[in-house]
Amino acid sequence: MRMHLALVLGLVSLVLDGVCASDWNILHHKGDGKGLKISLKNYCESWRVNVEVHNLRDFEVVPHECVEYIGKYMTSTQYKVDSERALEQCTLYLSQEFGLTGDGKDAWIFDVDDTLLSNIPYYKKHQYGGEKLNLTSLEGWMRGRKAPALASSLSLYNEIKGKGIKIFLISNRGEHLRDATVDNLFEVGYTGWTGLILRGDEDCGKSAQKYKAEKRQKLVEEGYRIWGIVGDQWSSLLGHPHATRTFKLPNSMYYA
Template sequence: MGRNLGLLLGFCSLIVGVAVADWNILNQRIVENKNGMRITLKNYCEAWRINVELHNIRQFEVVPEECTEYIGKYMSSTQYRVDSEKALEECTIYLSNTFELTGDDKDAWIFDVDDTILSTVPYFKKHTHGGEKFNKTSYEEWVREGNAPALDHTMNLFNYIKGKGIKIFLVSSRGEHLRRATTDNLFKVGCTGWSGLLLRSNEDNGKTVQQYKAEQRKYLMSKGYRVWGMVGAQWTSLLGLPEAMRSFKLPNALYYIP
């Protein structure tokens, strides 16, 4: 018993040591704020990220230079996956407690694409984890490569909802000229069976993400669809009238697109 306990404690110490080492650089810089509180760089960057998720911080063009490493680590961490899976678990709880299939083919759910179905983390990894201003040209070149990986936790929800007989619509701010690349990428990662992929037309140029996404929801509702819920990684994808019956936000502090 004592030997097993010693081995267990040794193993736990090793795991903790690896985790601490991974974040150690963020704990080296200690500053004192105006209230006399001593905080580390990690404390500051975590507070910045949380306030992005709370929508207290908006309209930022770049991740603060001192936090790019932290954001990059977070978006590739177990914590990011746990945070995402918890948000999506709430979707399944909501559906299991609320939803009953009507049988008229008008029950619907909306998914965003970027950082909801497909991950842009590989792109932003090449661009200092959000530390550079968003460059539409280089981003679209990356999209055309069609190699964005799927977010498995979202795909699990996607397949669960599809299995319930709910119509799924993908609504993205990508332009119509990227339809082929987007469709091929979705098929490549196994995202099939959706009822529609809505992309920006020329008439949508100049509209904010919030305005454009709200108009797409209005369009679907005008066709008689009951939008039971939607999932997105940007507040601007979720806000605006008309709203879905429930909206679920995935974590993402890499960028903010108004």
């Protein structure tokens, strides 16, 4: 009986291993014609990097083969170092003389989610983007006001505020989440912004890029000079009007 059970389990294991290997080889494993062997880690790292440089777009979920890899990256020291390096460039930029006037119209824009506040604790429970987005579930997390601050973002935020630059937060969150968003931001140390801009009824159906570009346009029409934008998604950075400089934080868990 034991021998029979062991044989069955061994066959099951071989079948499952074969399915995984077949899935990997058929869907993803491609050589370069020069004998290059691509591992799963190679593939997932390449996938992540191509998300960051905006070659891979409009994906609904992280490939199931790469969920574990992406999860490890987003909770790693490397993710923190990559984020800090990006924001160090903001600090270097701010140290330059680029025409701050002190007239109250110098502005800087931050995204909120995974730029100022981290949703990694939420995505940890949802396969780090390996599950399709459930907006009701995500908004439930946001209403809980439990998102921690990204430490390097908080430091930069306070540095910019200290220079007298007006800070605007343009978030893809809906207006119905204003109270929860304000409470969460205050709780982790973000204070003193000039404006928190959230999606209203008039923004329904607009892409994130179109919505955020329109909000920037309104700021420009009010006389603001946008010196910089920090965001974790390309939709926060692209479109007219542009900022003088943009800075992207790493995030390959979702595409918005």
